[in-house]
Amino acid sequence: MAHAAPVLTKRLISYDIAEWAAKLRYEDLSPAAIQAAKLFWFDSIGCALGGSQQEDARILLKHHRAMGGGQGGGRATAFVSGFKTNPVDAAFLNGHMIRAMDYNDIYWKSDPCHPSDLIGGPLALCEAYGLSGKELILGTVIAYEIEMRLCEFGLPGVREYGWHHATLSAFAAPVACGRVLGLTPAQIVAAMGISASRSFSPGAVTAGKLTNMKNTVDPWAGRMGAESALLAREGYSGPEHIIDGKEGLFAVFAHVHYKGKPASFDAAMLTKDLPTCPKCHYRINDCGMKSFPIEALSHAPLTAMMKTVKDNGIAARDVREIKVEVIARAADILGDPHKYRPDSKETADHSLPYCMAVGLVDGMVTPLQFKEERVLDKSLLPIMDMVKVVANEEFEALFPKFQPSRVTITTASGKSFATRVDVPKGDPRDPMTEEEISVKFNALGGAVIGLEKCSALQRCIMSLDSARNFEELFAHATA
Numbered sequence: 217m218a219h220a221a222p223v224l225t226k227r228l229i230s231y232d233i234a235e236w237a238a239k240l241r242y243e244d245l246s247p248a249a250i251q252a253a254k255l256f257w258f259d260s261i262g263c264a265l266g267g268s269q270q271e272d273a274r275i276l277l278k279h280h281r282a283m284g285g286g287q288g289g290g291r292a293t294a295f296v297s298g299f300k301t302n303p304v305d306a307a308f309l310n311g312h313m314i315r316a317m318d319y320n321d322i323y324w325k326s327d328p329c330h331p332s333d334l335i336g337g338p339l340a341l342c343e344a345y346g347l348s349g350k351e352l353i354l355g356t357v358i359a360y361e362i363e364m365r366l367c368e369f370g371l372p373g374v375r376e377y378g379w380h381h382a383t384l385s386a387f388a389a390p391v392a393c394g395r396v397l398g399l400t401p402a403q404i405v406a407a408m409g410i411s412a413s414r415s416f417s418p419g420a421v422t423a424g425k426l427t428n429m430k431n432t433v434d435p436w437a438g439r440m441g442a443e444s445a446l447l448a449r450e451g452y453s454g455p456e457h458i459i460d461g462k463e464g465l466f467a468v469f470a471h472v473h474y475k476g477k478p479a480s481f482d483a484a485m486l487t488k489d490l491p492t493c494p495k496c497h498y499r500i501n502d503c504g505m506k507s508f509p510i511e512a513l514s515h516a517p518l519t520a521m522m523k524t525v526k527d528n529g530i531a532a533r534d535v536r537e538i539k540v541e542v543i544a545r546a547a548d549i550l551g552d553p554h555k556y557r558p559d560s561k562e563t564a565d566h567s568l569p570y571c572m573a574v575g576l577v578d579g580m581v582t583p584l585q586f587k588e589e590r591v592l593d594k595s596l597l598p599i600m601d602m603v604k605v606v607a608n609e610e611f612e613a614l615f616p617k618f619q620p621s622r623v624t625i626t627t628a629s630g631k632s633f634a635t636r637v638d639v640p641k642g643d644p645r646d647p648m649t650e651e652e653i654s655v656k657f658n659a660l661g662g663a664v665i666g667l668e669k670c671s672a673l674q675r676c677i678m679s680l681d682s683a684r685n686f687e688e689l690f691a692h693a694t695a
């Protein structure tokens with residue numbers, strides 16, 4: 217006698233996320249979340265203007281032009297070049313430009329992420345389908361909410377198991393894109409399944425010698441978010457159990473161990489108290505910005521060193537040693553042997569020895585310090601060798617609430633000067649103001665589109681909530 221197949225009764229997490237996103241309206245957002253979304257777009261487009269000048273961004277644009285992506289009059293626009301293409305390619309190109317300099321926003325809990333890597337998708341879809349600035353703000357807030365929660369629910373984060381966070385970004389991107397397109401909860405669930413099914417990214421992209429893929433895996437997840445949402449809208453299906461079902465995220469990671477314990481996830485945290493009203497707290501208000509164009513965990517030690525040098529009048533020629541105490545993962549990522557001999561921008565901006573050395577000698581760390589000729593300048597090698605990166609167990613217990621770092625500079629005379637920094641500039645506890653973002657924006661965009669357009673773009677971005685379309689934004693964001 218044949219037995220009937222068992223009936224699945226488990227409530228899948230993807231449905232909880234999708235139903236929240238599908239129901240959320242612009243009117244449900246808090247004033248603080250709306251303002252934060254505009255400020256993060258201001259920062260992100262500034263990063264994109266600078267990012268457009270990077271070699272990898274130029275290669276991608278050339279590739280997409282050669283592939284005929286703009287033939288037939290595309291409905292979405294790439295920053296700076298004005299290249300018209302389909303919204304999937306535009307989502308990728310713009311997302312990559314935002315990310316290209318590693319100067320965009322940062323959130324680091326169990327895992328690190330840059331939520332603005334994903335917002336090129338909502339922008340491209342809003343432009344292509346005639347949606348308003350309010351819809352873009354809504355999609356942006358949703359992208360940040362889910363992406364940042366995904367940083368928190370790993371115990372520990374997937375980075376500790378050797379996987380890049382882009383693995384999880386592929387779950388967040390289709391939610392934001394699906395909401396912008398007005399998909400049903402079932403369609404958003406399908407989009408999540410489509411996107412996440414092929415987007416697991418190994419940590420090799422940020423380990424050892426770094427390549428162009430370091431800045432590409434998350435924007436690629438953003439691209440998948442846009443494409444998956446469009447496919448789901450047409451009825452394409454994806455596994456609804458991609459998170460907590462058979463051979464989904466939880467099941468796959470259950471096979472790996474960290475410090476003798478199997479990987480685990482705080483599933484309830486992912487959907488607990490998802491915000492639904494103007495008085496609710498939205499995660500976007502907890503995200504930080506970068507005041508330096510470098511890896512996030514380098515900010516505190518670089519801030520500490522620059523303060524030590526300034527306060528004590530230390531000259532580079534007088535330095536004998538720079539001891540940098542950081543948490544263990546920072547020492548592992550930023551101080552491994554290859555980081556002492558960077559041969560590319562991608563490796564240099566993830567190298568504590570390089571960032572400390574060039575900051576000491578040049579008195580600043582800006583995009584100029586990551587030009588090829590500066591990265592390959594052999595005069596910096598002896599100073600890099602003075603940098604000793606040390607993991608501090610005391611600091612480990614304070615992370616991620618704080619990002620502690622202590623820098624001790626010892627001079628040739630034998631004197632030592634130490635400074636500790638727990639919260640770098642740009643952290644939400646010491647946020648960048650619109651005026652401070654404007655300085656960064658103009659420094660990145662002035663030579664690309666001109667300062668007059670930079671000012672016009674600032675006004676346009678900061679009034680996104682009243683924009684009926686994106687013609688004016690792209691007119692100013694095109695060289």
